[in-house]
Amino acid sequence: MSQINIRFPDQSVKTFEKGTTPLAIAQSISRGLAEKCVVADVNGKQVDLTTPINEDASIKLLTTDTPEGMQVFWHSSAHVMAQAVKRLWPEAKFEDGPPTEAGFFYDIFLPRAISQEDFPKIEAEMEKIAKEKLSYSRKELSRSEAMEFFKSIGQDFKLDIIQNIPDGQTISSYTQGEFTDLCRGPHIPHTGLIKAFKVMSVAGAFYKGDENNIQLQRLRAISFPSKKQLDEYLTMLEEAKRRDHRKLGKELELFLITPAIGGGLPVWLPNGTVLRRTLENFIKEELIKRGYQEVITPHIGNLNLYKTSGHYPYYSDSQFAPIKVEDEEYLLKPMNCPHHHQIYSSKPHSYRDLPIRLAEFGTVYRYEQSGELTGLSRVRGFTQDDAHIYCRHDQLKDELVNAVELTQLVFKTFGMDVTTRLSFRDPQNAEKFAGSPEMWEQAQREIKEVADSMNLIYQIGIGEASFYGPKIDFIVKDALGRKWQLGTVQVDYVMPERFELEYIGADNQKHRPVIIHRAPFGSMERFLSILIEHYAGNFPTWIAPIQVAILPIADGHVAYGEQLKTRFESEKIRSSVDARNEKIGYKIREAEMKKIPYILVIGDKEVADTKVAVRRHGKGDQGAVTLENFIKDIREKIETKSQD
RNA sequence: GCUGGUGUAGCUCAGCUGGUAGAGCAACUGACUUGUAAUCAGUAGGUCGACGGUUCAAUUCCGCCCACCAGCUCCA
Numbered sequence: 001m002s003q004i005n006i007r008f009p010d011q012s013v014k015t016f017e018k019g020t021t022p023l024a025i026a027q028s029i030s031r032g033l034a035e036k037c038v039v040a041d042v043n044g045k046q047v048d049l050t051t052p053i054n055e056d057a058s059i060k061l062l063t064t065d066t067p068e069g070m071q072v073f074w075h076s077s078a079h080v081m082a083q084a085v086k087r088l089w090p091e092a093k094f095e096d097g098p099p100t101e102a103g104f105f106y107d108i109f110l111p112r113a114i115s116q117e118d119f120p121k122i123e124a125e126m127e128k129i130a131k132e133k134l135s136y137s138r139k140e141l142s143r144s145e146a147m148e149f150f151k152s153i154g155q156d157f158k159l160d161i162i163q164n165i166p167d168g169q170t171i172s173s174y175t176q177g178e179f180t181d182l183c184r185g186p187h188i189p190h191t192g193l194i195k196a197f198k199v200m201s202v203a204g205a206f207y208k209g210d211e212n213n214i215q216l217q218r219l220r221a222i223s224f225p226s227k228k229q230l231d232e233y234l235t236m237l238e239e240a241k242r243r244d245h246r247k248l249g250k251e252l253e254l255f256l257i258t259p260a261i262g263g264g265l266p267v268w269l270p271n272g273t274v275l276r277r278t279l280e281n282f283i284k285e286e287l288i289k290r291g292y293q294e295v296i297t298p299h300i301g302n303l304n305l306y307k308t309s310g311h312y313p314y315y316s317d318s319q320f321a322p323i324k325v326e327d328e329e330y331l332l333k334p335m336n337c338p339h340h341h342q343i344y345s346s347k348p349h350s351y352r353d354l355p356i357r358l359a360e361f362g363t364v365y366r367y368e369q370s371g372e373l374t375g376l377s378r379v380r381g382f383t384q385d386d387a388h389i390y391c392r393h394d395q396l397k398d399e400l401v402n403a404v405e406l407t408q409l410v411f412k413t414f415g416m417d418v419t420t421r422l423s424f425r426d427p428q429n430a431e432k433f434a435g436s437p438e439m440w441e442q443a444q445r446e447i448k449e450v451a452d453s454m455n456l457i458y459q460i461g462i463g464e465a466s467f468y469g470p471k472i473d474f475i476v477k478d479a480l481g482r483k484w485q486l487g488t489v490q491v492d493y494v495m496p497e498r499f500e501l502e503y504i505g506a507d508n509q510k511h512r513p514v515i516i517h518r519a520p521f522g523s524m525e526r527f528l529s530i531l532i533e534h535y536a537g538n539f540p541t542w543i544a545p546i547q548v549a550i551l552p553i554a555d556g557h558v559a560y561g562e563q564l565k566t567r568f569e570s571e572k573i574r575s576s577v578d579a580r581n582e583k584i585g586y587k588i589r590e591a592e593m594k595k596i597p598y599i600l601v602i603g604d605k606e607v608a609d610t611k612v613a614v615r616r617h618g619k620g621d622q623g624a625v626t627l628e629n630f631i632k633d634i635r636e637k638i639e640t641k642s643q644d
Numbered sequence: 645g646c647u648g649g650u651g652u653a654g655c656u657c658a659g660c661u662g663g664u665a666g667a668g669c670a671a672c673u674g675a676c677u678u679g680u681a682a683u684c685a686g687u688a689g690g691u692c693g694a695c696g697g698u699u700c701a702a703u704u705c706c707g708c709c710c711a712c713c714a715g716c717u718c719c720a
Contacts, residue, residue: 105715113648203715204647211717215647218715246713250655259693259711315720335720369645369718370711378719466720485719517720554677581677589681603679613680621680 007058016053023049023189026061036063036225038188039072046072048138048186064193064225074099076136076188077126077197077223078106083179084125085110085219088118094181095157095207095216102233102481103222107205109157114217119199122219126197133192134176138185146171150182157207158182196230197223243479245532246375252537252545252595254528255376264373264380266525271545274574276524278543279531280361282413282641283385283520286406292357292387297339299363303329308498309338310434314467320367336362337517340388341499344513349503354513355391355399361524362386376529377484383524389516390501396514400450400472400489403518407474407487410520415643416476416534418486420456422447423471426463434467435494443491444470468494474522479533486522486530491515538617541597542638548575549591553584553603560607564600564627571631573638592617597644598634 002018006025016025022040026033026049039046041060042053046068053059062069078097081104085092089110097106108114114122141149143162150158161182165171174183176191188194198221205218224230241247249255254272261267268276287294303322306312311334312319322329333339340358349356363383372378391399411418424444425433433440447470451458458472465471474487492515495501502510521527541547548568552561561577568575576596578587584601591599599615605624606612612630614622625633637644 116649201714202648205716206646209717211646215716217647220715257712263711309720311720318719337720364720366719371645371647371716372718373712468720480714490720551680553679556677583676583678583683584680585678586682587680592681599680601680605679615680 004053005056006053007056009060018054019052021050021052022047022059022061025059029061033061033063036065037061038064038069038076038193039186041068046186048136049189051186071099072186073188073194073225074104074223076191077194077221078104079136079174079176079179079181079183079187080126080129080191080194080223081122081197081199081219081221082106082108082181083129083176084122085114086179087125088121093155093157096161097181100220103200103220105218105220107207107216107218109214109216114202114219116202122199122221123197126194126223129177130191130194130197132177133190135190136174136176136185136187138172138174138187140170140172143171146173146182149173149180153180155182193225194223195225196227197221198230198234237480240479240481243533243536244375245377245479245529248532248537249375251593254532254545257375262380263370264368264378266376266379266381272528274545275531275539275543276528279521279524279527280385283410286409287357287359287387290357290402290406291355292359295340295343295358295360297333297336297343297360297362299333299365300330301333301339303331305338305342306331306334309335309341309495310467310498311335311338315366318367318369320365332365333362334364334366336360336364336384336386337388337495337515338499340386341495341501341515344388344390345499345501349390349513351392351503351505351511354503355389355395357387357389359385359387376525377478377482379523379525382526384519385521385524386517386519389518390503390513391516392503392505392511393514396446396491396516397450397453399516400447400491401454403489403516403520404450404454404456404472407489407518407520410487411474411476413641414531414534416530418474418476420451420458421461421464421473421475421485422451422458423461423464423466423473425465425470429463432463432467433465435469435497439493440465440470443493447472447491466490468492469517476530478530479536484526484530486527487520488518488522490517492517537595539595539597540637540641540643541634542641544574544595544597546574546576546594546596547634547638548573548598548600549587549594549596550575550577550600550602551584551587551591552577552579553601555581557602557604557607560602564602564612567627567631571635573631573634588615600630 003015004018005013006016007013026037037049039062040049041062042057064070064073082094082097085108093109095107146162147159172184173180174185174187200220200222202217202219204215206215207213222233252271253269255269256267303312315334319334320332322331343358344356361383363381365381368378368380389399425440451472469490469492471488471490473485475483475485477483495515496512501513503513505511550561550564552558558579565575565577588599595617597617601613601615610627611624612627613624614630616622
């Protein structure tokens with residue numbers, strides 16, 4: 001009997017009999033590993049634990065403690081859910097059921113609408129299937145066998161998938177119990193490993209992601225190898241919901257969205273306005289340092305402007321209808337750029353003038369579909385911290401670097417995790433993108449060179465470019481794990497042509513400038529939504545709407561409290577006095593719930609010594625300090641933009 | 645826009661199978677003059693999202709619309 005060498009991740013090598021399986025190898029190491037192990041990585045390819053190994057190999061045993069293991073675990077769970085649905089409603093037809101970042105879903109065609117009342121039934125059936133400890137058995141099929149089989153069980157969507165599998169790729173099915181699904185695998189050894197299920201939601205999903213197709217029912221669920229892990233996950237979800245900016249926005253009186261004004265048209269309340277203005281002032285200071293000039297442009301513009309730019313034809317279905325005034329038509333501005341281009345072209349420019357950097361907090365209006373509106377994250381009126389940099393081609397890279405650095409400064413200042421995407425055009429979908437293929441190749445190459453020179457870690461998003469050029473996009477996740485694009489830096493060779501922008505070069509000839517569009521925050525509204533969730537409403541002192549709550553213990557201390565407030569005003573410290581006739585515990589509770597960073601309790605002792613008793617939000621009593629020391633400390637926190 | 649769900653006082657929520665609504669907190673009034681997360685008592689507050697229908701009677705049943713929530717599609 002021949003032997004083979006198996007190499008482990010720690011580089012140790014052990015000898016096994018030829019034809020051994022990852023499961024047997026796991027069992028030879030420890031029983032615990034064998035029980036937790038769900039799939040194996042053999043020579044870089046994931047396989048079932050029961051797959052025989054017939055030659056020397058490197059192996060990695062993946063347990064449910066690894067992200068890869070959980071992906072397989074959830075994928076296998078999706079099959080269990082499909083089986084459960086099939087048992088409950090035999091007429092169900094299945095499309096696709098992949099794992100996700102948290103759990104899995106299956107797209108199902110079923111004439112009957114699945115509702116929340118059905119979830120417990122589905123979960124119960126899934127638990128039954130788990131208890132049956134059905135093993136997943138793999139079978140490889142020819143295309144015709146696969147077509148014949150899935151036709152015989154009426155799974156029409158699978159036929160379509162089979163037809164789209166490229167030649168030469170193995171077609172396989174997995175069977176557990178009476179249920180067989182088309183699947184490339186791999187899978188966990190048996191359904192008994194899945195100990196806890198929770199069906200989360202059902203929603204429509206267009207077949208193949210095309211809104212002209214029928215809608216399937218997307219059943220989302222999550223599963224775990226233990227009940228405890230499920231409970232922890234559900235608790236984590238509850239925590240996340242508490243950070244939701246829509247909830248905190250109401251509780252902390254930051255903003256208001258009311259049908260009386262209109263969906264997706266947020267109103268900034270006094271507290272939220274402080275927050276937003278503080279961020280705007282922060283960026284304005286940076287713009288001054290970096291040679292930007294501020295401009296202001298109107299909220300509407302002649303429709304012809306947007307016909308020239310191409311925004312109107314490209315996005316006419318997501319703009320508010322034009323307004324007719326006398327014989328002209330005007331559009332609520334969906335973008336600031338055409339206005340800025342008019343500023344550029346209002347006078348001739350020398351190559352010596354460039355770059356020209358025009359910045360504006362410009363409010364734009366877009367008709368977003370009603371189903372898309374989400375708090376401050378997706379709205380119909382929002383303000384971009386926009387700027388357009390008109391530069392010579394030899395200045396482009398430096399200007400791009402500068403713009404990316406500014407964006408990075410923003411995220412660093414707030415300690416936010418961000419991922420970077422280079423958004424390129426999709427050559428398969430060329431009609432969506434203006435300009436020549438050569439222009440696109442050049443602009444994309446330039447963006448990539450800048451990203452590489454700055455050692456950015458990025459993904460490339462094909463088809464994510466804007467119609468006039470590629471972008472470097474900065475993407476963050478909200479409390480519920482949804483991804484949103486915030487900052488963006490874009491290269492544009494199209495608009496200079498369309499608006500016939502030019503400068504006179506050293507050669508006394510006319511040249512086209514290149515435009516960089518950039519917005520470090522992106523949309524102030526969306527940025528604030530993420531910021532609120534990032535801090536869970538516990539804002540660092542420098543941006544907190546109210547920085548200091550002054551709490552007099554009794555009526556006799558209110559006058560001193562008012563003196564403190566006046567002093568704080570002169571020091572540019574935002575404070576409020578709670579002069580109500582309430583016990584100190586009550587006032588403290590309220591100030592804590594408002595998440596005010598500093599709480600000052602003042603009574604006889606403080607009045608006598610010109611001191612303040614400091615309590616930090618969430619940290620309790622810090623003891624008394626002199627007023628002057630307190631002011632010095634908090635001013636430092638504000639000036640250094642401390643996270644504290 | 646599409647699929648499913650939700651809509652009751654300022655906020656958070658209760659209200660079984662139809663008989664015009666209730667709690668806690670907040671607000672207001674009074675008492676208490678208070679030392680680190682809720683003092684006590686009282687008062688007031690609702691076209692039960694809008695409109696239409698069925699019914700002797702609709703917050704409750706039906707229809708249509710609106711808003712919000714989850715997802716899909718879209719996102720300059």
